[in-house]
Amino acid sequence: MASSTHLDFEKPILDLYKKIDELQALSDKEGLDMTKDIEQLTQKAELLKTKIYENLEPINIVKLSRHPQRPISGDYIENIFEDFIELHGDRSYGDDHAIIGGLAKFEGRPVMIIAQQKGKTTKENIYRNFGMPQPEGYRKALRLMRFAEKFEIPIITLIDTPGAYPGLTSEERGVAEAIALNLQEMIGIKVPIISVVIGEGGSGGALGIAIGNTVAMLTYSIYSVISPEGCAAILWRDAGMSPLAATNLGLISSKLKELGIIDSIVEEPLEGAHTNYKKVFTKMRAFLKKELTKYSKYSHEELTNQRYDRFRKLGKYTEA
Amino acid sequence: MSILDWFATKNSANKSVTSKLDIPGNLWIKCIACGETLYSKDFEQNLKVCPKCEHHFRLTCHERLNITVDADSFIEIDYDLSPADSLDFTDIKAYKDRIVEANKKTGLNDAIITGEAKINGSDVAIGIMDFGYMGGSMGAVVGEKITRCIELATKKQIPAIIMSSSGGARMQEGMNSLMQMAKTSAALYRHKQQKLLFISVMLDPTTGGTTASFAMLGDLNITEPKALIGFAGARVIEQTIKQKLPKDFQRSEYLQEHGMIDHIVPRNKMKSFLANIIEMTNYHKQKIEETETVEQE
Numbered sequence: 001m002a003s004s005t006h007l008d009f010e011k012p013i014l015d016l017y018k019k020i021d022e023l024q025a026l027s028d029k030e031g032l033d034m035t036k037d038i039e040q041l042t043q044k045a046e047l048l049k050t051k052i053y054e055n056l057e058p059i060n061i062v063k064l065s066r067h068p069q070r071p072i073s074g075d076y077i078e079n080i081f082e083d084f085i086e087l088h089g090d091r092s093y094g095d096d097h098a099i100i101g102g103l104a105k106f107e108g109r110p111v112m113i114i115a116q117q118k119g120k121t122t123k124e125n126i127y128r129n130f131g132m133p134q135p136e137g138y139r140k141a142l143r144l145m146r147f148a149e150k151f152e153i154p155i156i157t158l159i160d161t162p163g164a165y166p167g168l169t170s171e172e173r174g175v176a177e178a179i180a181l182n183l184q185e186m187i188g189i190k191v192p193i194i195s196v197v198i199g200e201g202g203s204g205g206a207l208g209i210a211i212g213n214t215v216a217m218l219t220y221s222i223y224s225v226i227s228p229e230g231c232a233a234i235l236w237r238d239a240g241m242s243p244l245a246a247t248n249l250g251l252i253s254s255k256l257k258e259l260g261i262i263d264s265i266v267e268e269p270l271e272g273a274h275t276n277y278k279k280v281f282t283k284m285r286a287f288l289k290k291e292l293t294k295y296s297k298y299s300h301e302e303l304t305n306q307r308y309d310r311f312r313k314l315g316k317y318t319e320a
Numbered sequence: 321m322s323i324l325d326w327f328a329t330k331n332s333a334n335k336s337v338t339s340k341l342d343i344p345g346n347l348w349i350k351c352i353a354c355g356e357t358l359y360s361k362d363f364e365q366n367l368k369v370c371p372k373c374e375h376h377f378r379l380t381c382h383e384r385l386n387i388t389v390d391a392d393s394f395i396e397i398d399y400d401l402s403p404a405d406s407l408d409f410t411d412i413k414a415y416k417d418r419i420v421e422a423n424k425k426t427g428l429n430d431a432i433i434t435g436e437a438k439i440n441g442s443d444v445a446i447g448i449m450d451f452g453y454m455g456g457s458m459g460a461v462v463g464e465k466i467t468r469c470i471e472l473a474t475k476k477q478i479p480a481i482i483m484s485s486s487g488g489a490r491m492q493e494g495m496n497s498l499m500q501m502a503k504t505s506a507a508l509y510r511h512k513q514q515k516l517l518f519i520s521v522m523l524d525p526t527t528g529g530t531t532a533s534f535a536m537l538g539d540l541n542i543t544e545p546k547a548l549i550g551f552a553g554a555r556v557i558e559q560t561i562k563q564k565l566p567k568d569f570q571r572s573e574y575l576q577e578h579g580m581i582d583h584i585v586p587r588n589k590m591k592s593f594l595a596n597i598i599e600m601t602n603y604h605k606q607k608i609e610e611t612e613t614v615e616q617e
C-alpha cells in the first residue's frame with residue numbers, strides 16, 4: 001500500500017502499521033527483542049483490515065471504484081489479451097477516446113474488446129474526457145460489434161465511466177439516440193457478449209455498452225442509475241447526503257447480485273484491485289475463459305434469446 | 321362524447337401548469353408563457369394551447385388519450401400493475417409515501433397508461449405517459465407496461481405508439497429502473513424485426529433515461545412545438561462546459577435542426593398526422609392482402 005493514495009477509512013489500519021514500523025525501528029536501535037509484540041500487533045492489524053474491508057460503507061466502495069490507482073481498461077487489455085489491434089472511429093463524425101475498441105487474442109482465440117477508458121494522470125484524463133463518452137463512442141462500439149458478429153467473434157465489454165458526457169456537443173450529436181440504439185441493437189447481436197463493470201458503472205452511459213449475455217462486476221466497482229452526488233443534490237438538495245444516497249441506491253456488487261441485476265462478481269483483493277493488479281488479472285482471465293467456453297456452445301438463436309430473457313425479467317412490481 | 325365536450329366537462333386537470341386567477345368559478349386562466357388572460361372554455365376548446373402564443377400546455381395521460389384515439393376505442397391493459405419499493409428507499413420522504421401521494425394526486429397506479437385503441441379506424445398499441453405522476457419517471461411498472469404494450473403490438477402485428485413525458489429513470493428504484501431502458505429497447509428490437517411501425521411521440525418534457533431508450537427509437541420521432549427534449553439536464557451541462565447554452569437548447573425546433581426529430585406536429589394536427597403515417601406505411605401490406613383475397617375468391 002506504500003505508494004498508493006489512501007482513503008479516509010484506511011487510516012486506522014495505516015496507524016497500526018505505522019506503530020509496528022516504529023516498534024521495529026526501536027527494537028533494531030536498542031537491540032531489544034520485541035518479536036512477540038510485533039507479531040501480536042501485526043495480527044491485530046490484519047484482523048482490523050479484514051473487518052474494515054468486509055464492512056465497507058457503500059460510499060467507501062464508491063471511493064474505491066474511483067481510486068486513482070485502480071486498474072483501467074487499458075491495463076486489462078495489455079495484461080490479459082495479446083496482439084490488441086485498436087480500431088478507430090464511428091465513420092461519421094470522429095473517434096471517441098473515452099471508448100476504445102479493437103480485436104485481440106484471448107487464450108489463442110480472437111475477441112472484440114469494447115472498453116470505456118479513463119486516464120490515470122490529469123493529462124490522460126483530459127485526453128480520455130475522464131471516461132465520459134460522446135455519441136461517437138457508442139456508434140463506434142456498435143460498428144465494431146456488428147463487425148465482430150459478421151465474423152463470429154465474441155465480444156467483451158469493459159465498463160468504467162462516470163456517465164455519458166453531459167455537454168452541448170454530446171446533446172447536439174444525439175447521445176441519447178446513440179445509447180438507445182445500442183440498447184436495441186445489442187439485444188440482437190448473434191455472438192456472445194460478456195460485460196464487466198471494472199470501476200464506475202455510471203447510468204445510461206454505462207448501460208450503452210453493457211447489454212451482455214452475462215453482466216458481471218468487480219467486487220469494489222459500482223453500477224448506479226445516478227451518481228450518489230447527483231442523487232443527493234436532486235432528492236435531498238444537499239450534496240452532503242451522498243453517503244446516504246450511496247447506501248440507498250443499492251449500487252454495490254453484492255447488493256446488485258442479490259437483486260439479480262448482475263450475474264457474477266469477479267473477486268478483487270481484499271484491499272482493492274489497485275493493491276494487486278496481478279491478482280485481479282488472474283481472476284478476470286479465469287472468469288472470461290469460463291464465460292466464453294460456456295457460450296461457445298450456444299447457437300445464434302440461443303444467444304439472442306438468452307440475452308433477451310435476461311433483461312426481460314428485470315424490474316420488481318406488484319400485480320393484482 | 322366529443323373531444324371538446326370531454327375537455328369542457330373536465331376541470332380538475334393540470335393545476336400545476338396553469339395558474340388560475342382568483343376569480344370565482346375559475347373562468348379565467350393566465351398563460352404561463354405569454355401572460356395572456358384566457359377564458360377557460362376557449363382554452364380547453366383549443367386543446368390547452370394558448371391561442372395567442374401557441375404555447376402547448378402539458379396534458380394528463382387521459383386528456384392526451386382522448387384527443388389521440390377514436391372515441392370509446394381504448395381498451396386498457398395492465399391497469400393493475402403498481403410500483404414495488406424493492407430498495408426500501410427513503411430520501412426526505414419515503415418512496416412508499418411518494419407512491420401513495422402520486423396515486424391520490426393523479427388517480428393512476430403509475431406514470432403511464434397502455435392499451436389497444438384505434439386511430440381513424442386503424443388498430444394500434446398505445447402507451448401514454450403522465451408527467452404528473454412523479455415527474456413521469458420510469459420505474460419497473462412503466463418499463464414493464466411499455467414492454468408488454470410493444471409485445472402486444474408484435475403479437476398482433478400492429479403499430480406501436482408511445483407518447484412520452486418523463487424526467488427519466490426513477491431514482492428511488494435504483495438499478496431496477498435503469499434496466500427498464502434495456503428491457504423496453506429489447507422489446508422494440510423484436511417489434512422492428514417483424515417490420516412493424518413504431519412512432520415515438522416525445523412530449524414536453526422528455527429527458528434522461530427515457531430519451532436514451534425507447535423514446536429515441538421511433539421509426540419516426542415526433543414532437544409538439546417547443547417541447548423540452550434532451551438527455552442531460554441543462555444545469556448540469558452548463559456546469560460541465562462553463563458556458564451559456566443556446567436559447568432554444570433542447571427544444572423541439574433545436575432537435576429537429578440537429579437531426580433528431582422527424583416532424584414537429586401542432587396538437588390539433590397530431591391525430592391526423594399519426595393516422596396518415598399509419599395509412600401510408602400500411603398501404604403495401606394491405607394491397608397484398610387484398611390481392612390474396614381476390615385470388616382466393
Ligand SMILES: [Zn+2]
Pocket residue numbers: 351352353354355356370371372373374375
Ligand atoms: Zn400564451
